[in-house]
Amino acid sequence: MTGWATTSPYGRGAGAFADGVRSGVPAPAVRGADDWFPEPEPAHLVPDFDIEDVLGRKGTGSMDRGTALAVHTVGLLRAEVGADGRTGVVLGTTSGSTLTQFGFTADSLTRRRPYFVNPAQMPFALMNSAAARSAGWHGLTGPNTTLAAGRLSGVAVLRYAGRLLRARRASGVFAGAVEEHSGARALLEREVGNTARLGEGAAVLFLRPASNGNRSAVAEVVATGTRLAADGEVRRALVECLRQTLVGVAPDEVWGLAVSGMDTMESDAVREVLGTRIDRVVAPGRLVGDTGAVGGVFGLTGLFALAERSDDAHGRVAVATAVDRDGMVGSVVVRLLGVRGVR
Structure with missing residues (x-):
């Protein structure tokens, strides 16, 4: 990893996110306006993010918020890392823009025959909109992929990349992930029993082959792993996953941990494997809300933000874990090198 950028409820750019994570103070939660949720709940929204103001009017008339967040964040990073035309884009998501999908479906049922939907909305109702538009917007002609991996998106995009x-x-x-907030998404999350305060944002990492010998590397990916808790024993599955990814890593090498959930199960599983206490634990859910697919990448960038101000992080290992409600668990192990993100 040679760079990272975020657009988060703390603001635009890695600097705002890093300052927020280091402060430990949750980002503000506000009520948004949404036709799909009669009484919008407070959520951690990206502040002052008007699509036309940020990206301009050309090509944004029907653009959904998630795609705009991704296009903007990739742009922040592209300006710094010197990507060429063979650069690829791999973005994780839960299901794309729920609000656009709801709206397009409603139009197809309620507008007068022959169902005069807005054709300009159709590309943004597709799950791969954010990755495809990010590549096209910034002239990236390498492989372009969307992974619907939910909370395991951080693991999935690193493995695919x-x-x-x-x-x-x-x-x-x-490689990164994006999730927008909307009343439509809130309705679906509440329907499946998710009571956490929701958030939104995008986080993107730039990866190059290790053989390039880039001296400005942020971190090196050591291992990734996944498991399915088919028997419902989520903690046991996570412990087995961690044992796989931490092979050859001594307990005193582990500098920090990022967890996807807001309970203690993930950090307890890491302690069970390592037999030691980890003092630096980043829990993005406590700071920017449940950001779905972006939570795992926010966890990694949160560790990078803390490591930037630490004297003992260089050369040591950071671990990020993820648990999804369908029983999938995952972990990522990275070795920290230089850690500065795109300001």
Whole structure:
């Protein structure tokens, strides 16, 4: 990883996110306006993010908020890392823009025959809108992929990007995730029993092959792993996953941990494997809300933000874990090098 950028409820850019994580103070929660939720709940929204103001009027008339967040965040990073035309884009999501999907479906049922939907909305109702538009907007002609991995998106995009680089399908990869907030998404989350305060944002990492010998590397991906808790024993599945990814890592090498959930199960599983206490624990859910697919990448960038001001982080290991409600668990192990993100 040679760079990272975020657009989060703390603001635009890695600087705002890093300051927020280091302060430990949750980002403000506000009520948004949404036709799909009669009494909008407070949520951690990206402040002052008007699509036309940020990206301009051309090509944004029907753009959904999630796609705009992704396009903007990739743009922040692209300006710094010197990507060429063979650069790929791999973005994780839960299901794309729920609000656009709800609206397009409603129009197809309620507008007069022959169902005069807005055709300009159709591309943004598709799950791959954010990745496809980010690549087109910034002239990136390498592989372009969307992974519907939910809370395991951080693990999934790093694994996929690694395969692209090893196969020499791309010179570099923008790998990250995006999630927008809307009343439509809130309705679905409440329907499945999720009572957490929701959030939104985008986080993107830039990956290059390790053989390039880039001296400005942020971190090196050591291992990724996933498990399915088919028997419902989520903690046991996570412990097994961590044992796989932490093979060869001594307990005193682990500098920090990022967890996807707001309970203690994930950090307890890490302690069970390592037999030691980890003092630096980043829980994005406590700071920017449940950001769905972005939570895992926010966890990694949160660790990078803390490591930037730490004297003992260089060369040590950070661990990020993820647990999804369908029983999937995952973990990522990275070795911290330089850690500065795009300001």
